[in-house]
Amino acid sequence: MDLKQYQDVWVFIDCFQGHPKDVGYELLGQGRLLAEALKQKCCAVIIGENVDEAIKGATEYGADIIYVVRGEEYANYSADAYGHAFLELCEKYHPNTILIGATANGRDLGSKLAIRLKTGLTADCTALSVEEDTGNVVWERPAFGGNLYARILCSETRPQMGTVRPGAFKKPQKCQNKLPVMIREDIRTKQEDILTKVIDFIKANDESGIKLEEAEYIVAGGRGLKGAENFAMLKELADLLGGSVGASRAAVDAGWIPQSKQVGQTGKTVTPKVYIACGISGAVQHLAGMTESDTIIAINKDASAPIFEVADYGIVGDVFEMVPAMIKEMRISKNLEQ
């Protein structure tokens, strides 16, 4: 394999029913940095039935080239259809690097491509850089529940691939007046080659309406909350802040709050403006999901709780006193109370 034949950084624009997810744009930002280091182009790959929104977004977020594959068989993600289309693109255009958001579908797609292309895939990367002399991307990622970080190389094969958690990077600034090159490929996948078929969909029941990964303010609860009913006060505070409620694994395991709210190594990665950790000890697995938050505020009875090592502001106190006090202060400042 002559590695030099492989050019450009490709970013998969993961969409749901035609709506692009933020992670694709976040990766266009990272892809741009890698492309500059490699002195190559940053490209977007869009596969779907309704592709206009994604094309618009990829343009706004600075793709140099946009590859588009359209077809009704791509309306819903399936490993076979998306995999087939992406593979044909790869075989024709030989990308150097592929970035895919580590959503459920993205991880699935990444695995399929890596096996078929006989190349390396590094999962859940939190930092990316380039080795100047070799052109290898250095894929940095957590392991052992976040206790250890590894730097991985895919040095002998191309494309070199990685998945990146949604929210691990922030979206780049939008570009004005950029005109990317559009390459539309007519790649169709036959129905009989698609082994799975989506027959229905049940929307997630998200009472707050704000997705955890997109929330700017998160109030999270851990073991110290002692019970499901006590999450109500966290919700009240989150609502006042205009944000969302999160939880540590301990709270989820205890059945106090659904797994969709779990922040951490086996839950979600979040990078809000403010993360308020209530009654959370700060186990490494949890930190892996929230240390990149801009400002971390921790409230815990135990002064030696590891959460205080990553927090910006710490209060050694009782959450059952502090959270209501914070709610009261917020309500006063918003003129809801005297």
Add this chain to the structure above:
Amino acid sequence: MNIVVCVKQVPDTTEIKIDPIKNTLIRQGVPSIMNPFDKNALEEAIQLKEQHSGSVTVISMGPEQAKATLREALSMGADKAYLVTDRAFGGSDTYATSYILSKVIEKLGPFDVILGGKQAIDGDTGQTAPSIAEHLGIARLTHIRSMKIDGNKCVVEREIEEGIEIVEAKLPILCTATKETNKPRYATIKGKIESLKADIENITLADLPNMDTTKIGLKGSPTRVKSTFIPERKSSCEMLEIVNPRETAKVLFGKLAEAKIL
């Protein structure tokens, strides 16, 4: 119905500590457990067997001590267990591991359903199981909540960020389980006693004649570890004194407003 479950023995990563002086992982004394998501996968397999009758085979790639995890699987209700072990397999990344396991599954099969956990809590890649499906060229559905089988068709509830997809597929199929899939059962006393006496066969490279040895071990792994490090934690936390809760909340919000955070 023939079902195979891939399980991995992992260190209990919630118990791992860092040596503050050497800045390395302290792995001694950390208990080894069955990867929790693999337990969910195993529970799903046993439930399918109870509904449809058949057998559940468990395989694990690892060193001799991983047999303890295979015994645990037997004690919960799996029928047969095999340890996939050979020096030549050492150093395999997810590409090589999934290739090896796919060859083992080919040898022990055919299987209607292959189950695995969504990710291992030490590697945390979530890649091995779907890659096995790719090597075998069969359908796969990751992150399932439930699985209903009717003849040679299955209907699966698949969890994605936006909600639950209902997906239809034909067998054979590979699925990965999450914590939401089920609550794994405890072994019975009888099951535990029998599992301690059970014979667990080793499957080595010699037992897999049509293995492409360029795809296994360190040499067969397209990714390799360049270096590892333990993240340093900045400890620049501003601790607020509690005068009384209201006062402290006022001070906190004051500081946040000053720093233009709120």
Add this chain to the structure above:
Amino acid sequence: MSLLYTEEQKALIALVKDMAENEIKPYVQELDEKGECPGELFKWAFDMGLHMLEIPEEFGGTGLSYETTAMIFEELAKVDAGYAITFVTTFVALRNVILSGTPEQGKYFADIIGKGNFAAFALTEPNAGSDPAALRGMAVKDGDDYILNATKTFITNGEIAALFVGFFKTDVKAGHKGISAFIIDANAPGITIGQHENKMGLRLSNTTDVTFENVRVSASSMVGAEGSGFKLALNALNLSRAFVATLAVGIMQRALDESVKYAKERKQFGKPIIKFQMVQQMLADMAIKTEASRVLVNNTMRMMDNGSLVRKEGSITKTFVSDCAQEVTSNAVQIFGGYGYSKEYPVEKLMRDCKVFQIFEGANQIQRMTIANELDREYK
């Protein structure tokens, strides 16, 4: 701990520990306060097979030794002895039907218990505690049946049992030789369950009065020959008496575990209180008594496995262990100090739980008389 556990025993203990700590322990404090245990909570133990451990395989049991069964129940008792005794009472009743009844009776009883049901022993009456021969319950023959009348009291599992092994006088003039044992279905007409006893401890264990009013049972439900009931009851008590001591060992071990942990954390006068000699003395005595009790229970179990009736050894075991438990749990509360006296901390419950072990299965005063009588008989 001082026993030489086999790999199998270690694995079984670990399994029960895992289940009990995760599924039962979180609810114990609240249920102890309420004095009840919901049926769903027992499901974990049934599913695991804890109701049939010692029962022979031909009756659907696991056929484990008394020795191993005792180890498993010690582990369960660390979480709650009341929960554990619900199952002990059940398998002891079944065991006794198997030992003293016909194979058909054994199978009948075992099949019902095997499905996930409890059993109870209806011997004690308001006027017949330490003196069971004084019981007044009557079984009057009526054709091929018997009509049973009695008021039984302090019956463990009274409300939740599917089957009773009940003791009634078939011959009023024959004293203790006129007592017979019967298997009684709990849903037979005429059985009234009295109020749930509001007890000092073992509050997850169901204890009620049971009244039998003209309850009709067939003659085939008599266990053993007519008039052999008293002997059956004594033999039954021999087995269960030694066995329940393992629950007290579990209580003591829990008391010791909690106390050592606390003593290492609690600081007074600038250091953890475990550094103070008088606390050390208490902990040492607790460890001595717990270890000695465990070894004594283990040895008696092995004698039972070997076929011995353990008349003297059972009494010695139960008396020694229950007396130790009093001291050990009281010391635990002492070490916790003021906090130990509060229901927020787990040790006061242990003190309340273990008192009954000096009372039931034959009060310790009766045990001492039994031991003395055995000594009298042994020495010529």
